[in-house]
Amino acid sequence: MIVAPAVRRQRTLIGVAIVLGLLGTVATLLQPILIGNLIAAVVAGESVVPPITLIALLFVADALLAALHLYLIGIAGENIVLDLRTTVTGRLLHARLPAFQRLEHGDVFNRTLADTSLARLALTSSVAQMITAGFTTVGCVAVMAWLDWRLLLAALGCLGGASAVALVLAKGVRVAAAQNRADTSDYGSALLRVLGAVTTVKASRAERREAERLARLAGAARHSGIRVTRLSAMFMPAINVGTQLSLAVVIAWGVARTATGSLSVADLTAFIMYLFYLVSPLVLFFLGLGEFQQGRAAIDRVQELAGIEQEPAGGPTTGSNGGASAAPAPAVVFEDVSFSYAEAAAPALDGVSFALPATGVTAVVGPSGAGKSTLFQLIERFRSPDRGTVRVAGADTATTPLAELRGRIGLVEQDAPLMRGTVRDNLTYAHPDATAEEITDALRAAHLAEVVAALPAGLDTELGEGGIGLSGGQKQRLAIARALLGRPRVLLLDEATSHLDSDSERALRETVTAIGAHCHVLTIAHRMSTAMGADEILVLEAGRLRARGTHAELMAGDPVYRRLADQQLAPVGAAS
Ligand code: ADP
Numbered sequence: 176m177i178v179a180p181a182v183r184r185q186r187t188l189i190g191v192a193i194v195l196g197l198l199g200t201v202a203t204l205l206q207p208i209l210i211g212n213l214i215a216a217v218v219a220g221e222s223v224v225p226p227i228t229l230i231a232l233l234f235v236a237d238a239l240l241a242a243l244h245l246y247l248i249g250i251a252g253e254n255i256v257l258d259l260r261t262t263v264t265g266r267l268l269h270a271r272l273p274a275f276q277r278l279e280h281g282d283v284f285n286r287t288l289a290d291t292s293l294a295r296l297a298l299t300s301s302v303a304q305m306i307t308a309g310f311t312t313v314g315c316v317a318v319m320a321w322l323d324w325r326l327l328l329a330a331l332g333c334l335g336g337a338s339a340v341a342l343v344l345a346k347g348v349r350v351a352a353a354q355n356r357a358d359t360s361d362y363g364s365a366l367l368r369v370l371g372a373v374t375t376v377k378a379s380r381a382e383r384r385e386a387e388r389l390a391r392l393a394g395a396a397r398h399s400g401i402r403v404t405r406l407s408a409m410f411m412p413a414i415n416v417g418t419q420l421s422l423a424v425v426i427a428w429g430v431a432r433t434a435t436g437s438l439s440v441a442d443l444t445a446f447i448m449y450l451f452y453l454v455s456p457l458v459l460f461f462l463g464l465g466e467f468q469q470g471r472a473a474i475d476r477v478q479e480l481a482g483i484e485q486e487p488a489g490g491p492t493t494g495s496n497g498g499a500s501a502a503p504a505p506a507v508v509f510e511d512v513s514f515s516y517a518e519a520a521a522p523a524l525d526g527v528s529f530a531l532p533a534t535g536v537t538a539v540v541g542p543s544g545a546g547k548s549t550l551f552q553l554i555e556r557f558r559s560p561d562r563g564t565v566r567v568a569g570a571d572t573a574t575t576p577l578a579e580l581r582g583r584i585g586l587v588e589q590d591a592p593l594m595r596g597t598v599r600d601n602l603t604y605a606h607p608d609a610t611a612e613e614i615t616d617a618l619r620a621a622h623l624a625e626v627v628a629a630l631p632a633g634l635d636t637e638l639g640e641g642g643i644g645l646s647g648g649q650k651q652r653l654a655i656a657r658a659l660l661g662r663p664r665v666l667l668l669d670e671a672t673s674h675l676d677s678d679s680e681r682a683l684r685e686t687v688t689a690i691g692a693h694c695h696v697l698t699i700a701h702r703m704s705t706a707m708g709a710d711e712i713l714v715l716e717a718g719r720l721r722a723r724g725t726h727a728e729l730m731a732g733d734p735v736y737r738r739l740a741d742q743q744l745a746p747v748g749a750a751s
Contacts, residue, residue: 177266177481178474181258182298185251189299192247196307199240200314202233209233244303252299259291263481272557273517274484281364286480290356290473297470304463311456315449322446323438326429330421330450334457337417341410341461345468348406353472355399360476362392407465414461418454425450488577503533504569506665506695507554512563513718514553523549524560525718531665536691536708538700540739541715547699550715551667554697555584568664585658585694587651589669598627599634601653606660613660620690621656622682623649647671648679652686659690666690668698670705684708703740712736 182189213226264287267275319327369376369385376385425447432438508530515522524546531537539547552558553565556572565572568583602617603609609617614634618624626649630636638645645653651671658666668687684704687696691710700706707726714722714729714736722733729736 176478177259177262178294178298178478181255181262184258185254188247188251188254189303192244192251193303193306195240195247196244196303197310199237199244200307200311202237202240205233206230206237248299248303252295255298256291256295259294259477259481260287263287263291263477266481266483266485269485270483271486272552278480278483279360279364279367281362281367282360283480284367285356285360285363286476289359290476293356293470293473294477295470297467297474301463301467301470305460305467308456308460308463312453312460315453315456319446319449319453322442322449323429326425326438326443326446329424329428333421333424334414334417334453337413337420338457338461340413340417341464344406344409344413345461345464348403348465349468349471351399351402351406352469353475355396355403356472356476358392358396358399362389362396365389365392403469407469410461410465411458414454414458418450418457422447422450486577505530505566506533506568507531507697508564508566509550509553510564510566512553512560512565514549514558514560514562522561522718524553527563527715527718527720529713529720529723531695531697533664534692534695535710536687536696536698538698538706538709538712539715540700540706540712540736542735542739544717545715546718547715548669549718551586551669551697551699554665554667555586556580582661583664585655585661585663585666587654587658587666587668589671589699597632597635597637598630598653601638602634602657602660604657609660617656617659620659620686621652622686623652623656626652646676646679648676648683652683655686655690662694664694666694666696668696670698670701680704706740714739 209226209230213223213230216223216226267278267283316327316331319330366389369389376382429438429443429446433440433443509527512524512527513522514524527546527550539550541547549558553560554567554572556565556577559573567575567580570580572580599614602614606613615624618627626645627633627636648671655666655668680702687698687705688708690696698705698709700709700712706712710725711723712726712729713720714733716735721735722729724732726740730740
C-alpha cells in the first residue's frame, strides 16, 4: 500500500481545500436569499446600497474561495503524484532482479506516468467534488425535509432509483477503465519494443506487419475506451430521468395537496425551487464518483507495480571487510552450489564447487548456455542459489548486507554500458567522492591514462549517448577503471565478444594481469588469449564444473576445452 500513505501526507492540505470548497458552497447558497433581500428593498423603496454591497462581497468571496480551493487541491494532487512516483521508482530500483526483468518497460512507463496522473485526479478533485456536492445535496434535502417531508420522500424515491442506476454504472466504469488502462499499456509496451528494434524491423521488411499489430492494439484501447465513455455518458441521462420523474410526482401530488389545503402554495413553490437546486450537485456528485472509479483502476495499477518483490538487504552492516586479518580470505568460494531459473527445466548450475585465491586471474570458459553468466549473477547476489553457499572475501553472500557485498565486487559487463555525462562522471559513478589521486591510479591501472589525456577536455570530456568517442576496448577499460575505484576484492569481467584490434586486446590483457596482483579477476573468456593469460581456467559445461587447470593441462587432458580452443575461441592475433 503506497497510495494511502501518500494521501495521508496531504490530508491537511486536502482538508483545508475541502473546507474552503464548503464555504464557497455556503456563499453560493446564500446568493438567492440576498438577491431576494435586494428585490424586497427595491419594492419597499429602501436604500439598495447595503444589499448590493453584501452581494458584491459575497461574489468576490465566492470567487476567491473557489480559486483557492482549486489551487490547494492542485498542489495536493501534484504532491501525491510526486510521492507516488518517487516511491515507485525507488522500489523499482531496489527490486529483485528476476522480478524486475519480468516487467515490460512500456507498462512501467504507463503506470508511473499516466496512471499516477489519473490517480491524482481521482484522489483530489473527484473526492473534493464529491464532498462539496454531497454537502450541498444534504443541505438541500434538509431544507426540503423541513418544508414537507412527505413530498421529499416521494422526490427521493424517484431520485434514489436514478442514483442506484448511477451507482451500478460507476461500478461498470471501474471495470471498463481497468481494461482500458491495461489495453493502453499493451499498446505502449509494443510500441516501445518496436522503437527499440527499428533497424531489425526494417531489415526484416516487417514495417507493415508491425504497423498493423500496433494498430490492432491501439484499436483494442479505443474499444475499451469507448466502453468507459458509454457507461460514463449514461450518468447524466439517468439522473435527468430521475429528476424529471420526481418533478412530475412532486408537482402532481403537491398541487393536489394545495387543493385540499394541506400544503401552502408558497411551500410548494419553495420545495420545487430546491428540487431544481438539488439536481446540479447530485449530477456533480455522480460525475465525481465516475471519475473516482476510473482513477481507482489506475491506483490499483500503481499499487501493483509498487508491490514488486524487493531485494532483501541481507542483515545488519558488520563493517568488516571480509577477513582482512592474517591470511587474506579466498576471493570467491562456491560450495556445492546449484541454481535453476524459474522457467527452466535443467539447472543452470549443478553442484559447482571451487575456491579462488585472494589474487590472480581465473578464466571461465564453456559453450554458450554453460552457466558462465549465472556464476556472476550468484556472486553479485542478483539471484540466490537454490542449494550451497557462495562466499565473497570470506563472507556468505546470503547474509552479507547487499551494499557491503557489492562494494567488494567490481562488475564489468560485456557491452560495458556507459552513463550519460563526462569521463569523470562515468568513472566515479559508484564512488562520487573519489579523490583525484584515486582516479589517476584507477586510470593508470586500466591503461587509460594516456587515452584520457589525449581527449579534448581530458576527464571532463562529454561522452555522447552510449559513450561515443571511445572504442569498444577503451569503453571496457573505462568500465574496469570504474570498478577498480572501489578497490574490489574480486573483479568480475565479462569479456566483450566483439573483436578488439590487437593493440586494444594487448592493453586489456596487460590491464587484467596487472589488476590480478591486487585482487582476484574472474573473467568470462571469449578469446583464447585471455584464457591463456589466466593463472587458471574453469571449464563449465551444462551447469557443471567439468575441469580446471592451466591452458597446457586442459589442452592435454580435457576434450571439451580442446574443442572450444579449436573451434570457439579465436586464435591469438586473429583479430584485426
Ligand atoms: P552462459 O553465460 O554460459 O552462456 P548462462 O549462465 O547465461 O550461460 O545460462 C545458463 C542456462 O540458464 C542456459 O541454459 C540459459 O538458457 C538459462 N538461462 C539464462 N538466463 C535465464 C533466464 N533469465 N531465465 C531462464 N533461463 C535462463
